Amino acid sequence: MAGEIPDLHATVRAGTGKGAARQARRDGDVPGIVYGGGIDPQPINIPYNALLKRLKAGRFLSTLFNLKVEGQDDVRVICRGVQRDVVKDLPKHVDFMRLKRTSRVKLFIPVEFINESAAPGIKRGGVLTVVRNEVELNVLAGDIPDHLTIDLTGREVGDTLHISDVVLPEGAKPTIDRDFVIANISAPSGLRASDNEDEAEGDEEAEATEE
Helix, strand or coil: CCCCCCEEEEEECCCCCHHHHHHHHHCCEEEEEEECCCCCCEEEEEEHHHHHHHHHHCCHHHCEEEEEECCCCCEEEEEEEEEECCCCCCEEEEEEEECCCCCEEEEEEEEEEECHHHCHHHHCCCEEEECCCEEEEEEECCCCCCCEEEECCCCCCCCEEEHHHCCCCCCCEECCCCCCEEEEEECCHHHHHHHHHHHHHHHHHHHHHHC
């Protein structure tokens, strides 16, 4: 299970409605709401700069957060919507949903490659070209992996690694319904150039023979 779930700090927002939300923005916060999980909705405020940094980092809507509110137990949440100013395109309200361990969620999981030294193709100068360094999975909130592992043992130049080569956690499924490529081992540039020269020489010899 993932051990690097990022923390997101917030405070309880006193009051609801437009007046309380405007006051939060004047104070340098972004108002929000946390709902779901069989618990009453909780109005919160998130520091504007902290939220903007998270948004700029990307994939905010597909990142699981550990929401920390002073005086309350931490809870895992995922964003379900960010309202933005129509002119400035800056966040003005954010919605989070609480997750149970049995909740299913779509998240991007990083891919880790191991045993490069045991790959004959790489030992001979082949290059590991990573097409996807992370894969979006539909997973249980209680069983989110830190990463996916691909073993390169025995891999040769020209081998292509697909999602079917990855052992997925129990209950996890790729969101893309096809056997997509994650990486491949390509020939080193010197070898490719040599192959091209050999092909060119072969073509020249064939032309000379025909003449």
